[in-house]
Amino acid sequence: MPVSVANSQLIYDALRACDVQIFSALPETWLVHLIRMAEDDPAVTLVRVAKEEEAIGVSAGAHLAGVNSALLMQNHGFLAAINPIVSLALLYKVPLLMLISYRGHMGERDPWQTQGGMMTEPLLRALGIPTWSLSDPHDVQRRLKDAQTLAHAALTPVAVLLTRELMWED
């Protein structure tokens, strides 16, 4: 599977350097290595949810209890979670660090991913969610730390888009 192990490891190490202790995730091709790394790490709790909406609740609970979390989701999972992002995270000013695999954008061959891909950034902008894009491995550590810092300072969800350039090797 040409998902980049090296870049997944970079992302995982950067999240651990941000003291992320709870990961929520729904299986998704580009996230397989990240999810496995969380599963194999005895120092963190991986919560495999049935739907991404739940992950917003889990992370909100963790934050209010003083624990840093990160959400691993596909962009279609972000679409599925929009109501709780609005009516829990934005309403209650809860910081979220959302890592979103950016399917259906430049280079996408699967037609079924494309509609969500084209909607992702316009929807993030409409929700006023600060967004970083990650395509260069050199940016990973700095941008994830900065995203988490802004989320906590502004008490807002932030999105980090994991692009094909970073995640896929072909």
Add this chain to the structure above:
Amino acid sequence: MLRADALQAIYPELRDRIVVTIMGAVAAELYTLGHQPTFFYLEHAMGLASSMGLGVALALPQHKVIVLDGDGSLLMNLGTLTTMARYRPGNLLHIVFDNESLLSVGGFPTATATGTDLAGVARACGIPRVEQADTPKRLKQAVAEALASDTLTTIVSKVEAVGPKTFHMDLPLLENRFQFKRALEALRQRQE
């Protein structure tokens, strides 16, 4: 059973614990019994009180967390039962008040009014302890047993579709949010 009577019966068990409740009648009735800084009222995001409770329970394993859920809310997020059952934190107690109705939005019947059995669903999802308690006395006992068991428990209580005259609470939701976080921080510090 009236939910207000059920809440009154278990209030002594709730008072000193972390409680996450759904919106509407449950929130207003709990608030009326006596607000505590460790009570969080999720006034929107229907269905997610149990997911929030799971997040709190995983983050604070030394403290009991009690979720007050409803049939309408749980039906919106049935997957939560599978996720709770998967991680089964022993410090989490999930109480579902089933009035077979979406009371806060006009009383339309939910699927539990036509036979959906939430206790059966919870069991089938793998929740390790599932109880049914349809009187205040039985509920009080079930809550005490669940808390003593250190095992993830879902209690389903049938209640009448009756709520308070007003859902007003003199507690802005952000005030509740910041107060709750501070209270949990204090609990964490005492733990460390």
